Amino acid sequence: MSGVLLTRLGKLWLLSILFFLYAPILVMAFMSFNASQYYQLPFEFSLKWYEKLALNTEILDAATRSIAIAIVTTVVATVLGTAASVALFRFEFRGKRFLQVMLFPPIAIPWLITGTAMLIFFFGIGLGRGTPSVIIGHVALAIPYVIVVVSARLATFDATLEEAARSLGANAWTVTRRVTFPWIVPGIIAGALFAFAVSFDQFVISYFLSEPGDSTLPVLIYTSIRKGFTPEINAISTIIISVSMVVMLIAARFSNFGGER
Amino acid sequence: MMKPFFLSTAAAVAIVGSAASADEIRVLNWQGYGTDLDWSVASFAESSGHTVIHEYFNSEQEMLTKLRTNPGAYDVVLINAAFTPQAQSEGLIGPIDVSMVGNLADVPANMAENVDLNAGGSLHGVPWTWGLTSFAVNTNEFKELPTSIEVFWDGDYAGKVSIRDDALEAVQFAAIATGQDINDIKDLDAVKAKLTALMPQIKTYWGSENDWNQFMAAGDLEVATFWSGSASRSMAAGLPVQFIVPQEGAIGWLDGLSIPTSSTKKDAAHAFINWMIDPEFYVKWAADGAPASANSKAAAALPDDAFNKRVLGDAEVVARVQFQRPVSTENREAYLALWQELKAAQ
Amino acid sequence: MSMTLANQQRIKIFSLLSPAYLWLTVAIFLPLSAMFYFSFLSDVPFGQKEWFYSTENYQAFFQTTTYAKLLWKSINLGLMVTGCAVLVGFPCAYVLAKSIQGRSREALFLLVILPFWSNSLVRIFSWAIVLRGNGVLEIALNTILPFEVDVNLMFSTPAIVIGLVHSYLPYVILTSYLALQAIDDNLIDAARSMGANKLTILWRIILPLSLPGLLAGAVLIFVPVVGSFMEPRILGGRVGTYFGTVIEDQFVAVFNWPLGAALSFILLAVVLIILAVASPILRRAQT
Numbered sequence: 001m002s003g004v005l006l007t008r009l010g011k012l013w014l015l016s017i018l019f020f021l022y023a024p025i026l027v028m029a030f031m032s033f034n035a036s037q038y039y040q041l042p043f044e045f046s047l048k049w050y051e052k053l054a055l056n057t058e059i060l061d062a063a064t065r066s067i068a069i070a071i072v073t074t075v076v077a078t079v080l081g082t083a084a085s086v087a088l089f090r091f092e093f094r095g096k097r098f099l100q101v102m103l104f105p106p107i108a109i110p111w112l113i114t115g116t117a118m119l120i121f122f123f124g125i126g127l128g129r130g131t132p133s134v135i136i137g138h139v140a141l142a143i144p145y146v147i148v149v150v151s152a153r154l155a156t157f158d159a160t161l162e163e164a165a166r167s168l169g170a171n172a173w174t175v176t177r178r179v180t181f182p183w184i185v186p187g188i189i190a191g192a193l194f195a196f197a198v199s200f201d202q203f204v205i206s207y208f209l210s211e212p213g214d215s216t217l218p219v220l221i222y223t224s225i226r227k228g229f230t231p232e233i234n235a236i237s238t239i240i241i242s243v244s245m246v247v248m249l250i251a252a253r254f255s256n257f258g259g260e261r
Numbered sequence: 262m263m264k265p266f267f268l269s270t271a272a273a274v275a276i277v278g279s280a281a282s283a284d285e286i287r288v289l290n291w292q293g294y295g296t297d298l299d300w301s302v303a304s305f306a307e308s309s310g311h312t313v314i315h316e317y318f319n320s321e322q323e324m325l326t327k328l329r330t331n332p333g334a335y336d337v338v339l340i341n342a343a344f345t346p347q348a349q350s351e352g353l354i355g356p357i358d359v360s361m362v363g364n365l366a367d368v369p370a371n372m373a374e375n376v377d378l379n380a381g382g383s384l385h386g387v388p389w390t391w392g393l394t395s396f397a398v399n400t401n402e403f404k405e406l407p408t409s410i411e412v413f414w415d416g417d418y419a420g421k422v423s424i425r426d427d428a429l430e431a432v433q434f435a436a437i438a439t440g441q442d443i444n445d446i447k448d449l450d451a452v453k454a455k456l457t458a459l460m461p462q463i464k465t466y467w468g469s470e471n472d473w474n475q476f477m478a479a480g481d482l483e484v485a486t487f488w489s490g491s492a493s494r495s496m497a498a499g500l501p502v503q504f505i506v507p508q509e510g511a512i513g514w515l516d517g518l519s520i521p522t523s524s525t526k527k528d529a530a531h532a533f534i535n536w537m538i539d540p541e542f543y544v545k546w547a548a549d550g551a552p553a554s555a556n557s558k559a560a561a562a563l564p565d566d567a568f569n570k571r572v573l574g575d576a577e578v579v580a581r582v583q584f585q586r587p588v589s590t591e592n593r594e595a596y597l598a599l600w601q602e603l604k605a606a607q
Numbered sequence: 608m609s610m611t612l613a614n615q616q617r618i619k620i621f622s623l624l625s626p627a628y629l630w631l632t633v634a635i636f637l638p639l640s641a642m643f644y645f646s647f648l649s650d651v652p653f654g655q656k657e658w659f660y661s662t663e664n665y666q667a668f669f670q671t672t673t674y675a676k677l678l679w680k681s682i683n684l685g686l687m688v689t690g691c692a693v694l695v696g697f698p699c700a701y702v703l704a705k706s707i708q709g710r711s712r713e714a715l716f717l718l719v720i721l722p723f724w725s726n727s728l729v730r731i732f733s734w735a736i737v738l739r740g741n742g743v744l745e746i747a748l749n750t751i752l753p754f755e756v757d758v759n760l761m762f763s764t765p766a767i768v769i770g771l772v773h774s775y776l777p778y779v780i781l782t783s784y785l786a787l788q789a790i791d792d793n794l795i796d797a798a799r800s801m802g803a804n805k806l807t808i809l810w811r812i813i814l815p816l817s818l819p820g821l822l823a824g825a826v827l828i829f830v831p832v833v834g835s836f837m838e839p840r841i842l843g844g845r846v847g848t849y850f851g852t853v854i855e856d857q858f859v860a861v862f863n864w865p866l867g868a869a870l871s872f873i874l875l876a877v878v879l880i881i882l883a884v885a886s887p888i889l890r891r892a893q894t
Contacts (some may be wrong), residue, residue: 005590006805009701014715017699021722021776024733027743028725029725031736037498038478039736040747070767080627087623091616099628101879106635107827108878110834110851112858113871115325117638123330124641140634143627148823152782155819156789186788197723212287212316212334221726224471225315237729244724252713320859426840428860465762465844472841475732478741481761592863598671601856604848605673605680 012110025241032234039231049231056232059220064234066200066217069131073138073199078192080139081146082184088147103144114141115204122209129209134216137205142195150193153187283310284529286336289324292317294339295390295536296547297381297544305536311529328353332523334528339389342515343585346380351511354519356383361531364538367558377439377587378517386517388555392489393582394430397502402483410438411455412484419462423485426466428600429588431456434486437510437583439556444586449599456603470494477502493568494550504568506578513582515555646868664869674853674870678817678877681850684764685833688771689825695772697821700783701813705792719780727774731841735761735771738842762844770842772858773833786820787813830878834871850874 011146031039035046088096106114117135119129127133157180165175203218210216215223221233290296292315301599302313316335318324321344328338328348340348359365365373366385372378372388379385398407402421413422424431433443434453447450464481467473470491476482477500482509488494492504518534520527538541543551543559553569554560563570588596645651646665650658668674703715722730737743741758748756750893760766810849814821836851854874857867 007702007706010698010706014699014702014707016659017695017776017780018715018718021719023737024730024773025722025725027733027736029533031733036476036478038500039732040478041741041743060700080630083623084627088618091620093617098811099624102628102631102636103886104826104830104879104882105639106631108830108834108875109639109871110836110854110874112855113642113868114635114639116858116864117642118634119326121638121641124788129331131687136630136634140631143631145827147627148827149782152820153785156786156816183789186716187785190716190785193717193720194723194778194781197720200724201727203728212289213314215316218726218728221728225320225792233726233729237725241721241725245718245721248717248721249714252710252717322859322862428856460845463845465847466840468840474734480741481739486706590861594863597856597861598673601848602671602673602855604852605677607845607848 003142008080011091027062028234029238032231032238034231049235052230053232053235058235059217059232062215062217062220063240065131065214067240069135069138069206069216070196070199072135073142074192074196076135077142077195077199081143081191081195082150082188084143085147085150085154086184089157091150106141106144109203111141111202111204115208118205119208126188130211133209133213134206137209138199138202141202141205142198145194145198146191149191150184150187153184153190157183265469283312284526285312285314285369286526286529286533287314287316287334288337288339288533289316289335290317290337290339291319295551296337296339296533298546299482301536301542301546305533307537309529309532311526311532313533325351325353328521332521333524333525335521335551336524336526337533338521339517340386340517340519341585342375342377342386342517343587345377345386345517345519346587348519348574349385352386352522353529355522355524356381356385357387357520357534358527359384361528362387362535362538362541364535364556367540368538369555369557372515372555375515378515379518386519387538388535389516389518389534390490391513391515391555392497392552393506393511393513394434394486394488395504395506396485397435397487397492397495397504399477399480399483403503406503406505407484408505408508410434410509412507413459413462418457418484420464421481421483422459422462423464423467423473424459425486426451426468426604428597429484429593432596433585435459437512442582443602444588446592449595453599453603456599460607462550474498474500488552489569489573490550490552491560493547493552496568497548502573506572506581508579508581510583513584515516515584516552526574536566642684642864642868643872644835645865646872648865651862651864657886664866665873666794667866668870668873674850674873675825677848677850677853678874681833681835681874682877682881684767684771684839684849685829688768688775689829691768691772692776692828693821693825696776696779696824697783700780700787700820703780704784704787704790716781716784719777722773723777728837730774731770731838734766734773734842738766762846764843764846766842767839767847770838771835774838775828775832778827782820782824783817784820786817800828818890824825830882833878834874 030043032049033045033047035044035048059247088100115137122128122133127136161179161183164173165179170178201218203222207219207222210219217236224230224233288296295301296313297315306312307357311324316327318327321341324338324340325344325348328335329351331434338354340354345354368388372391373384375388379390396410396413398412400406412418413424424434432446436443436446439448439451439455441447441451456560465476467476467485470488473485473487473491474495477485477495487504489504492502495502496504518537520530520534524530538554538556540554540556540559540562543556544562547554547563547567547569551569553573560570560574565571641671647660647662648658649661649663652658703712703719707715739761740757740761742758742761745756745758748758760769794812795808798812803811825860834851834854836855839847839849840852841847850870854867854870857863857870
């Protein structure tokens with residue numbers, strides 16, 4: 001098989017996977033324009049769910065709150081997680097293996113249990129609930145993901161690069177800034193994007209720890225499925241995804257974090 | 262000269278008084294279950310000055326957990342009568358001041374004197390709504406409506422049947438099908454055998470009203486257990502379904518509104534509960550689909566063709582209903598073990 | 608001198624690690640320890656309930672076959688989903704890292720993560736619309752194909768696998784990408800010039816060098832899938848009962864946190880054992 005053909009096939013594969021990833025998103029967007037509340041086909045075009053959404057301050061407030069919490073979570077979890085992964089990668093010390101293993105409980109134990117545990121613990125220590133508690137919980141859940149992703153990138157780091165830089169007379173700070181950091185940027189970006197996703201989709205913790213009336217979008221979605229999950233939810237999700245896509249593509253246009261050498 | 266001065270002072274006091282009592286009350290309930298209707302909350306705020314904020318729960322256990330862990334956070338909570346004695350014995354809810362809920366006068370004695378709502382010897386939950394857990398069928402598939410619960414085991418509907426993924430409901434449903442008392446199941450083996458025979462008929466379990474409506478609308482289901490209030494809502498929304506109370510009987514439940522012991526706004530809470538059992542509120546709510554009201558004046562005020570009057574107003578139907586009583590922890594866990602074993606075998 | 612160096616290093620390690628791990632301790636480890644404590648109680652210590660220390664919750668796991676059967680089913684699901692995600696995602700990451708150049712690579716990198724930013728429940732419901740009989744998939748296939756097909760994947764194990772692979776695929780694509788992109792192209796060119804064929808290059812150079820990323824992705828998929836219950840329940844219908852389901856029931860249907868907690872810690876232990884057994888094997892494969 002010729003290399004060109006293989007490359008073409010590969011690109012075709014990538015495209016089909018992207019299609020697979022976006023299939024339910026497209027359906028979601030499609031259904032937000034469908035008149036039937038129960039997603040019945042055939043399709044009948046309607047803007048009524050967007051009109052209803054525009055008047056639904058509860059959903060709009062929850063969406064804004066979710067985005068704000070996710071941004072704070074992303075920043076904090078990415079900084080703390082990246083620092084920890086650098087230490088775990090750079091240094092050998094006793095207990096390192098243990099610290100690495102301890103990243104799994106938050107991922108493995110279903111969030112329902114972690115959330116319940118946080119609820120009783122936060123009450124036990126008098127922290128109670130409210131947005132700060134929600135953020136503390138979100139950050140904690142996001143940190144392991146950031147560490148795992150950033151470490152995966154660091155594991156490929158060639159230490160001789162740093163040595164080479166140092167032997168050329170660069171000081172420690174310069175080495176970090178000019179050699180190490182650029183190398184792990186793609187990992188940090190990926191970790192941050194996952195942290196955002198973890199927070200933005202986190203239901204259990206927000207559900208247990210947010211104040212009544214201060215619910216986040218996932219909480220609203222999960223509690224509304226009992227009675228009626230209206231396509232307004234699809235409409236807000238479609239808007240959020242479209243806006244993020246535009247923002248991301250602009251970011252991709254003006255930056256270089258894919259690890260281009 | 263004296264008189265106007267006195268009057269204006271009184272008016273000032275009244276204004277200050279009403280401003281001071283304009284509370285924000287927090288209601289803990291299922292989402293979309295009557296208390297959180299926009300128009301109703303707005304009209305309550307206008308007449309009483311109190312604003313209403315909601316928090317939701319997704320299971321009775323969660324509601325109890327929230328009450329236990331968040332003292333002071335809630336002023337009104339919806340509790341199914343089968344759980345009222347537990348909440349009362351744990352000290353989570355306090356007695357209702359009957360004098361502050363004027364509409365209670367129109368609640369018939371059989372509801373107002375319900376043993377479970379009167380846990381601890383006094384009223385702890387104001388009877389609000391009641392309804393049935395029975396089943397509904399897709400009228401496009403049934404020329405003649407079934408009258409027996411046996412339709413669930415009818416081979417013609419294999420793979421088109423659904424029950425809710427809930428151990429207690431599944432066991433009580435099978436108890437009715439095997440002719441037993443749902444509150445005192447003597448022959449659990451018969452229940453198990455009946456459910457084992459039902460499993461191959463089932464397409465999927467449903468978890469929420471939303472699931473149910475979607476599955477029905479997509480034609481995945483033809484016969485499925487359902488709640489009467491939800492059925493009236495689905496019919497109002499135009500789904501081709503009909504609610505059936507079979508000859509074997511149905512499960513009945515009663516929901517009450519309670520006030521947590523830790524509430525600091527009990528006056529406003531009583532006022533809200535009184536509004537919730539007001540006929541004016543209920544008739545408007547029922548137009549979009551609601552369970553039956555515990556207030557006989559409210560029930561009587563419904564139009565004659567209303568679902569709750571037509572089906573649940575029929576004394577013969579009500580005679581077939583077995584109302585749910587509290588379930589002991591041991592039984593609840595035994596039912597769950599049975600249900601999990603059956604589900605795991607699939 | 609060496610003493611101060613060691614001290615300096617200790618301070619560095621401490622200052623880099625402690626913020627993250629302190630945070631995890633307060634928000635996760637201590638609460639989970641409380642749950643661990645609960646798992647040895649006979650009842651939840653609330654109110655005036657009677658309780659005593661006991662291992663009955665752990666014994667319960669062995670008293671019926673239900674739990675073991677479901678745990679086995681969950682592990683199988685985890686392996687199946689992880690396997691599918693790796694097979695689908697790794698080639699994808701390879702193409703992204705090696706065949707796509709320039710700005711479009713950054714754009715694609717972001718596009719892979721973006722579906723993650725939608726709500727998982729909304730995504731599952733969308734899959735339900737696609738997979739059910741007379742759903743989007745069937746309509747689409749019948750429009751393209753010259754003959755009529757009947758596609759109803761809803762309420763089956765394939766539906767669960769599709770839904771879960773979709774939910775977790777971005778992990779393996781991105782972690783593999785991060786590792787693959789770091790492989791120096793010159794290394795591959797050198798091997799090629801020495802006569803190595805494509806399979807040898809893949810097997811001897813690309814796979815070993817990208818293994819850390821691939822494994823990180825696989826672990827991020829396997830671990831949560833074993834405990835999942837939401838996707839299986841909605842997409843699997845009657846066959847969608849897994850170990851996560853029975854844990855959830857202990858918290859939601861009955862108020863038996865001790866048993867639910869015990870079951871979760873058994874789940875955690877089994878997952879950690881699987882990872883521990885797998886890691887030396889995989890490390891050997893890497894060298």
